[in-house]
Amino acid sequence: MAAEGGLVWMYGVASGDLEVFADGVAGVGGPPPRTITAAGLTAIVGDVSNRDYGEAALRRHLEDLDWLARTARAHHAVLAAVAGRGPVVPMRLATLFASDAGVTGTLQERADDFRGALNLISARSEWGVKAYAIKPADPAHAAEEPGRPVAGRESPAAGPGAAYLQRRRAQLTAAKDARSEALASARTVHAELGRFAVSSRVYPPQAPDLAGQPTPMVLNAAYLVADERASQFAAAMADLTARHRFVQLTLTGPWPAYSFVGDGPGPR
Amino acid sequence: MTGPGFDPVIQGERIALVDLLDRVLADGVVIVGDVTLSIAEVDLVKVSLRALVTSVSALMDTMDDSQEYS
Numbered sequence: 001m002a003a004e005g006g007l008v009w010m011y012g013v014a015s016g017d018l019e020v021f022a023d024g025v026a027g028v029g030g031p032p033p034r035t036i037t038a039a040g041l042t043a044i045v046g047d048v049s050n051r052d053y054g055e056a057a058l059r060r061h062l063e064d065l066d067w068l069a070r071t072a073r074a075h076h077a078v079l080a081a082v083a084g085r086g087p088v089v090p091m092r093l094a095t096l097f098a099s100d101a102g103v104t105g106t107l108q109e110r111a112d113d114f115r116g117a118l119n120l121i122s123a124r125s126e127w128g129v130k131a132y133a134i135k136p137a138d139p140a141h142a143a144e145e146p147g148r149p150v151a152g153r154e155s156p157a158a159g160p161g162a163a164y165l166q167r168r169r170a171q172l173t174a175a176k177d178a179r180s181e182a183l184a185s186a187r188t189v190h191a192e193l194g195r196f197a198v199s200s201r202v203y204p205p206q207a208p209d210l211a212g213q214p215t216p217m218v219l220n221a222a223y224l225v226a227d228e229r230a231s232q233f234a235a236a237m238a239d240l241t242a243r244h245r246f247v248q249l250t251l252t253g254p255w256p257a258y259s260f261v262g263d264g265p266g267p268r
Numbered sequence: 269m270t271g272p273g274f275d276p277v278i279q280g281e282r283i284a285l286v287d288l289l290d291r292v293l294a295d296g297v298v299i300v301g302d303v304t305l306s307i308a309e310v311d312l313v314k315v316s317l318r319a320l321v322t323s324v325s326a327l328m329d330t331m332d333d334s335q336e337y338s
Contacts, residue, residue, distance in 0.1 A: 068289070069285050072285070072288050072289055072292050072293075073283075073285075073288065075292055076283070076288055076292060090291075090292070092292065092293065093292040093293055128287055203290050206286050206290070220290070222291075252283070252284075252287055255291065258291035258292065259291060
């Protein structure tokens, strides 16, 4: 039971017959996760204090990137541990209840939704794929392109000013070409990876300063892939990496199926 | 059944915070708990998180401009 004045943090929901045990994983705020079972479902929850996780405190804490990072990682660590044993429907960060009774009620009221979601993600995992445009001004890449106007090859009659403009124009053309190539590659990559996925979802690209990459992101997608096809998916990634030199691809996962259980815009 | 290589703390390398926040804030089943309103309904938080971490859908347009006219 939640302590007096405490709140119940909900991590996710698993099938009632899954033996949930996140050994040695510290939950959000410290206390190890526990379970509440109802309607054939098991909620993975943890006890947190009202002082630190009540609405007013949350508003304040969520402005603090360190707190947010710590909390998001703790939330994820519990879900990842459970996902290692079987399907789990992740809750959005900071899904809180006043008591165990609230959790039980939610399990009962939304049992069909949870079972549907568990069914969708069972024996499947989420993989994240991002594509970054290769820096267009990089001569190492520009030079590989046959037929591209070569920067600096000005016509003999042109003066220095005209030569500069010509070079500048060539650079801009190269940049524009590289960008459209990168976007075209991103579309191809997404379409090809989608063939191995049960469902996919495209997130908006992350800003370069947040993504920690100097070049623009042109694809930020998640794919729900059957575990038995995970190696094919990885092979397709390797193949795409080799074939598309205007983008740099990164693969993350397996993730708990965060991107495929929402009831907002939903998978698309 | 066991998933393919979940690690409770680290998956390969340390998970990028932005990737994690894309998922734990934008997704997951949204349930309105009976104490705290869903985070999505808290405007203050929503706005500030967007500024901090969420991805910028207009990014590509901005990039177009900066590359062509800089």
